[in-house]
Amino acid sequence: MxxxxxxxxxxxxxxxxxxxxxxxxxxxxxxxxxxxxxxxxxxxxxxxxxxxxxxxxxxxxxxxxxxxxxxxxxxxxxxxxxxxxxxxxxxxxxxxxxxxxxxxxxDQHRWFQESKKSKDNAFADYYIWRDPVDGHEPNNWGSYFSGSAWTYVPARGQYYLHLFAPGQPDLNWENxxxxxxxxxxxxxxxxxxxxxxxxxxxxxxxxxxxxxxxxxxxxxxxxxxxxxxxxxxxxxxxxxxxxxxxxxxxxxxxxxxxxxxxxxxxxxxxxxxxxxxxxxxxxxxxxxxxxxxxxxxxxxxxxxxxxxxxxxxxxxxxxxxxxxxxxxxxxxxxxxxxxxxxxxxxxxxxxxxxxxxxxxxxxxxxxxxxxxxxxxxxxxxxxxxxxxxYEDLESINAYQALVNDEKAVTPEKMLKYLSHISRDNARTPxxxxxxxxxxxxxxxxxxxxxxxxxxxxxxxxxxxxxxxxxxxxxLIALRHDSDLIKLGDFELLDPDDGDVFAYKRHYNGQTLLVISNFTANEVSRDYGQEHADSLLIGNYPDDQARVLRPYESKVYQFNN
CATH class of the missing domain: 3.20.20.80 (Glycosidases)
Known part of the structure; x- marks a missing residue:
């Protein structure tokens, strides 16, 4: 390639x-x-x-x-x-x-504002509408943001689909x-x-x-x-x-x-x-x-x-x-x-x-x-x-559902979960x-x-x-300059190793060896790195070959 x-x-x-x-x-x-x-x-x-x-x-x-x-x-x-x-x-x-x-x-888009008025206007089929089933939602679908994926509109006597928030009605791509x-x-x-x-x-x-x-x-x-x-x-x-x-x-x-x-x-x-x-x-x-x-x-x-x-x-x-x-x-x-x-x-x-x-x-x-x-x-x-x-709708809804509604987790535990994985972690200035x-x-x-x-x-x-x-x-400059990094195929090494992520890339007779220690411990691994032609990059100022210090990562290149 x-x-x-x-x-x-x-x-x-x-x-x-x-x-x-x-x-x-x-x-x-x-x-x-x-x-x-x-x-x-x-x-x-x-x-x-x-x-x-x-x-x-x-x-x-x-x-x-x-x-x-x-x-x-x-x-x-x-x-x-x-x-x-x-x-x-x-x-x-x-x-x-x-x-x-x-x-x-x-739901404030003019397409939806028109669509929700009736079943016979120009935008009536721009969204996914369904009749109630036994007086309830058309199916059991849940929203990605928790709760039902359906909201009822009396003017049409129907539910509209929203895979996300009720304010985000799904478009009907069949139209x-x-x-x-x-x-x-x-x-x-x-x-x-x-x-x-x-x-x-x-x-x-x-x-x-x-x-x-x-x-x-x-x-x-x-x-x-x-x-x-x-x-x-x-x-x-x-x-x-x-x-x-x-x-x-x-x-x-x-x-x-x-x-x-x-x-x-x-x-x-x-x-x-x-x-x-x-x-x-x-x-x-x-x-x-x-x-x-x-x-x-x-x-x-x-x-x-x-x-x-x-x-x-x-x-x-x-x-x-x-x-x-x-x-x-x-x-x-x-x-x-x-x-x-x-x-x-x-x-x-x-x-x-x-x-x-x-x-x-x-x-x-x-x-x-x-x-x-x-x-x-x-x-x-x-x-x-x-x-x-928190500002994130997904996080707030999840807390409401799992703590207040379902009692599946304690408030303290849920706050730890939010602290670990909420989308708001990425959204601070x-x-x-x-x-x-x-x-x-x-x-x-x-x-x-x-x-x-x-x-x-x-x-x-x-x-x-x-x-x-x-x-x-x-890292960005290396990629710009290397077809081996951009295009080489991928070979995972030691897939069951719980501490080190190592893999090779191969392209036109060249090989890249990437070794990353995902722990705070010093470990040792032998992938033949002593025989490499060059060390392209590493996150420590020196290279101790088989030794991997805490969170050490290094990239070796082997030429023809």
Missing amino acids: TATHSFQDEVVYQIYPRSFQDSNSDGIGDLKGIQQRLPYLKKLGVDVLWLNPIYRSPDKDNGYDISDYEAIQPAYGDMTDFEALLNAVHDNGMKLLMDLVVNHTS PEVRQSVYSLMKFWLDKGANGFRMDVINLISKPADLPDAPQAAGAEYGNVESLVADGPKLNDYLQEMNREVLSQYTDILTVGEMPGSTPEDATHYTNLDGSELNMVFQFQHVNLSPNPDARLGKWNDQPVKLPELKQAFARWQVALDGKGWNSLYWNNHDQPRTVSRFGNDNPQYRVISAKMLGTTLHMMQGTPYVYEGEEIGMTNVHYSTLDQ MQWDDSTNAGFSTVKPWFALNSNYPQINTKQALADQDSVFYYYQK
């Missing part, structure tokens, strides 16, 4: 606009704030900036409930600000990736007019010069025929809908149509589909390298690993993931997509806790070294790496201790310096800062040549 697509060379930086940089002293990050920080991102070396939704929204789910796809959320600025940002991104040699949210809209409306809004942004889309839960758009009941765990109030709605029967048809009518009409467009519940085998169809659907997939297997024996709790836990399971999750996708599709590489994003807190060690003694270890382990794999804002300086979970500190409000704003931010910002911030990182920032800068 050779690098024939630009996305195989690129590294993406994800920006959560609300929390990145406030430019107008209202406590909320905005587009002008992002523009101010472009020199920092250019210095890091990333190629593409992905913005979480910046469209007009009631903000019931932090912008993933869109009421107008062709308008900017006023708190972020206006269209003039967007165009200025886009031009500045391009002037800096980078691309801009928009977030496309078209499984659902906001060709819906699809054409989506393609029109995509063209609106691509015509402005946007460079592609990250597509939110795009593999949920094709629902199964007849909407049957979902599997229901013992004691659970609702069925687990993901196994039914992921990778629906017409998903390939819809993505191919989208590609024909929109994506293929533009040059050098980057597309990534967020696909919860997808298998690698399915993903080879959606991300095939012939360019007929999408460029790459966001999959969830490695971040959805849970040590919970109680199915009622879902992802909510405070236990470390078992390393053999983590390795197998990565290896499964690395092997299955090699030469057939393309993967996204990520540890964290706006929906996941901070990686150094979840998979590394955020104790001050080990935070920097384990953050570098995690970066090395990920960036040496095949796929397109994604860096989430603050990851490159080793930002940590915020470790809140009371429920009223970016830590720029040690001044009041961390350089994010001159006023109190929309969301409380992590209290460790005086110690962990970009000003400190840029002043320290041994910081996580400069290490990530080197």
Whole structure:
């Protein structure tokens, strides 16, 4: 395989606009704030900036409930600000990736406002409506955000489907007019010069025929809908149509589909390298690993993931997509806790070294790496201790369901779970310096800062040549310069080793050996590293060959 697509060379930086940089002293990050920080991102070396939704929204789910796809959320600025940002991104040699949210809209979108009025208007079939069954919901589907996935509207005498919040009704992709409306809004942004889309839960758009009941765990109030709605029967048809009518009409467009519940085998169809659907997939297997024996709790836990399971999750996708599709590489994003807190060690003694270890382990794999804002300086979970500190709808609903309704867990235990894995851990404002409000704003931010910002911030990182920032800068530069890193196939070593993650990459007679110690203990491993031609990168200043110090990671290259 050779690098024939630009996305195989690129590294993406994800920006959560609300929390990145406030430019107008209202406590909320905005587009002008992002523009101010472009020199920092250019210095890091990333190629593409992905913005979480910046469209007009009631903000019931932090912008993933869109009421107008062709308008900017006023708190972020206006269209003039967007165009200025886009031009500045391009002037800096980078691309801009928009977030496309078209499984659902906001219930405030004019399409839904019309649809809910009656069964015989122009937008009546833009959403998924069903009659009651025996006076109740049409089936047992549960929302991803807990509770029923159905809400009743008296004006129609029907329920509408919302796989997420009630304020996020699902679009009816069976309706060709819906699809054409989506393609029109995509063209609106691509015509402005946007460079592609990250597509939110795009593999949920094709629902199964007849909407049957979902599997229901013992004691659970609702069925687990993901196994039914992921990778629906017409998903390939819809993505191919989208590609024909929109994506293929533009040059050098980057597309990534967020696909919860997808298998690698399915993903080879959606991300095939012939360019007929999408460029790459966001999959969830490695971040959805849970040590919970109680199915009622879902992802909510405070236990470390078992390393053999983590390795197998990565290896499964690395092997299955090699030469057939393309993967996204990520540890964290706006929906996941901070990686150094979840998979590394955020104790001050080990935070920097384990953050570098995690970066090395990920960036040496095949796929397109994604860096989430603050990851490159080793930002940590915020470790809140009371429920009223949380903003995230999923977290608050889960507390209500598991503590108050089902009595499945104690309040104290649930708060520990939230502290470990809530999405809010990723959404605290970016830590720029040690001044009041961390350089994010001159006023109190929309969301409380992590209290460790005086110690962990970009000003400190840029002043320290041994910081996580400069290490990530080197990782990105190595990928840009190496076809072995970009394209080599993947071989997992010692899959049952509970302490060390080791793998090889092979390409054109060259071999890459990656060895990462996921523990705070010194261990020893022999993979023939003494015979390597070079040590490409390591997170300690010297190399002790077979010895692996706490959270040590090193990458060796063997030539022909």
